Every structure is written in C-alpha cells, then in structure tokens.
Amino acid sequence: MSDDGPEYDIDFRDHPEKYEIGRGEAGVFKVEPYKSELLPLWSYADAAAARESATAIYEQYERYRDDDEFPGMDMARKYLRMGYTRAMRYAKYPGGRKYDENGDEREPHRWADRDKRAAALVFQTYWTRVRDDDAYQRAKAAHRER
Helix, strand or coil: CCCCCHHHHCECCCCHHHCCCCCCCCCCCCCECHHHHHHHHCCCCCHHHHHHHHHHHHHHHHHHHHCCCHHHHHHHHHHHHHHHHHHHHHHHCHHHCCECCCCCECCCCCCCCHHHHHHHHHHHHHHHHHHCCHHHHHHHHHHHHC
16 A cells, blocks of 8 residues: 555545545545546646646546546546646746745735636636536535435
C-alpha cells in the first residue's frame, strides 16, 4: 500500500460503495480508474485548452451518468472544479503563486492573467452544469444512503 492513502489499492469502478465523496477536490489524483481516465483530459493553459478540456471531461461525465457510475460522475465534477480553481489562481496571482517564500498569502491581482481567468470561467460553466444536474444530485443522495 502507498503512503499516499488506501485509494491506490481500490478499483472504485469495481467497488463504488467504498468511494467517499469528500470535500473540495479530494481524491482527484488517487481515485482509480477515474484519475487515469480524467487527468489526461485536464488542461487549463488558456481558454481554448480549457474549452477542449472541459468539454471532454463533461462528455466523460455523461458516460459515467449513463452507466450509473456515481464515483466517476463525482470525479468528473471535481476535475471541472479543479480546472476552475487552478486557472483562477493563475488569474489572480502572477505565476500562480498564492503564497510568498515566507508562507504568507500574497496580495491577489485583478487580473494577473486574463487568459487564465477566461479558462477558469469555461470550467466554471461546466462545473456548475454538473453540480446542478438533477441526475448528479439524485446519484449523490443515493450514494450517501448506501
């Protein structure tokens, strides 16, 4: 077992009951096989890359939804959210560095990188679409009941 957590020893497609929803972007680099399916699609270099990425991740979300795979649905939502948060960090902080060398939060700029802000807004649109999807909400509630 890896020191990074027990997720590496579980195939969540085979064992969806072991998937925990978690907070924020928890598990995006651990939960398999979804990490391996979604991470290659994820890019926020600029608005065009974000559009291609968010569209591909959303299409994967729809496949998970059609296959009734809640862990995959939730992981797709997390990748879309992470696209938004990472791109927005670069949009607000030059070089994407939120903290200085002393660990103190730097003053955000408005907008340090306008293209990253555009990328963030693309991801936000898709993230919101998934988060507000009735099928996602029903699957999430059913998963929590299990």
